[in-house]
Amino acid sequence: MNASHSRSLLPRAAWVCGALSAAMLAGCASEESSQPTARDRSRAERAAPAVAVRTPASPFAPTETPVPVPPVATPAAPPSADDVAAAWSEGTALYTSRAYSDASGKLQLAAAGRPEDAYAHYLLGLSLWKGGSPQRAEPALERAAELGGGSIKTWINLARVRLELDEPGSALEAAERALAIDSGSADALHQKGRALAELGRREPALETLRQAHAAAPDNGYIANTLGYHLIQTGCESEAISLLEAARDRLPGVAYVRNNLGVAYERTGRTAEAIAEYRAAVGAGDSGGKAVASLGRLRAPLEPALAQALDTGVVDVTSAATGIGHSSVAAGGRDGKGPTREP
Numbered sequence: 001m002n003a004s005h006s007r008s009l010l011p012r013a014a015w016v017c018g019a020l021s022a023a024m025l026a027g028c029a030s031e032e033s034s035q036p037t038a039r040d041r042s043r044a045e046r047a048a049p050a051v052a053v054r055t056p057a058s059p060f061a062p063t064e065t066p067v068p069v070p071p072v073a074t075p076a077a078p079p080s081a082d083d084v085a086a087a088w089s090e091g092t093a094l095y096t097s098r099a100y101s102d103a104s105g106k107l108q109l110a111a112a113g114r115p116e117d118a119y120a121h122y123l124l125g126l127s128l129w130k131g132g133s134p135q136r137a138e139p140a141l142e143r144a145a146e147l148g149g150g151s152i153k154t155w156i157n158l159a160r161v162r163l164e165l166d167e168p169g170s171a172l173e174a175a176e177r178a179l180a181i182d183s184g185s186a187d188a189l190h191q192k193g194r195a196l197a198e199l200g201r202r203e204p205a206l207e208t209l210r211q212a213h214a215a216a217p218d219n220g221y222i223a224n225t226l227g228y229h230l231i232q233t234g235c236e237s238e239a240i241s242l243l244e245a246a247r248d249r250l251p252g253v254a255y256v257r258n259n260l261g262v263a264y265e266r267t268g269r270t271a272e273a274i275a276e277y278r279a280a281v282g283a284g285d286s287g288g289k290a291v292a293s294l295g296r297l298r299a300p301l302e303p304a305l306a307q308a309l310d311t312g313v314v315d316v317t318s319a320a321t322g323i324g325h326s327s328v329a330a331g332g333r334d335g336k337g338p339t340r341e342p
Helices: 003-032 038-047 081-096 100-113 118-130 134-147 152-164 168-181 186-198 202-215 220-232 236-249 254-266 270-282 289-298 303-311
Strands: none
Touching: 081 100, 081 118, 100 118, 118 134, 118 152, 134 152, 152 168, 152 186, 168 186, 186 202, 186 220, 202 220, 220 236, 220 254, 236 254, 254 270, 254 289, 270 289
């Protein structure tokens, strides 16, 4: 490179060095004033969009399964007044004809349409009970009692249902509510006596049942219940007259005939016991008890005499003449004894 060319480059190099020095000074100045002013921060806050910060999920964290949202069910339209009236009319007609299961379906609709009608719930409860559904009958009768607390029949039938459900404590409460309305009601005393007996309170039960019988001496069901509990306490002789009265009023009720047969057998009246057991079998038996008792009493007889008894060719009393009573002392006490009122 010649001298003239070197001299021509000196001004340019000086200019470059000056520019670099200026840039370095500017950089130092920017570092010293790097803190933003309030105005700068305000501008940044207005300009910067909000950014959601997501915490990274742990690789060991369980993943929730989304819960499906069930569709909202459309409520069923309430029955119309015409539908309720028709259901009530049909239900009461079916109940009167003793088609209890069919009646309960209609009366269910009628009671739903008449929620404040005590009698609608009462009749629904009776139809369910008589149709074989005491569990469903109980709340219907309870609702009827709640709405029409002054109805003695509601409380009495509620006590019956609770006894069938093996709820003697609550049955006693219902019977007491009935007696609060009419202290002399034979039916209410009857259910109270049954409940007390189921609770193991035998003496108060017998006293209450005697009161019920005195209030309604012609009621065969009360006479049978009192007779049954007298047998349970070993008072068969006292029970016989009551059970005979019950039989005369309820000749086709199997458990009444069976209970009288037990009382006869335990007092040594074997021939009459056989006749009552046979009548119980003819009336539909009583849980198989009458068949078992009849077979036990017929066993000592001669086959020909047993056949005669079955066909009714000979009089039962004369046929049983001479039968020993060695087995009668324990007769009816082997689990084939009296039948509690259903």
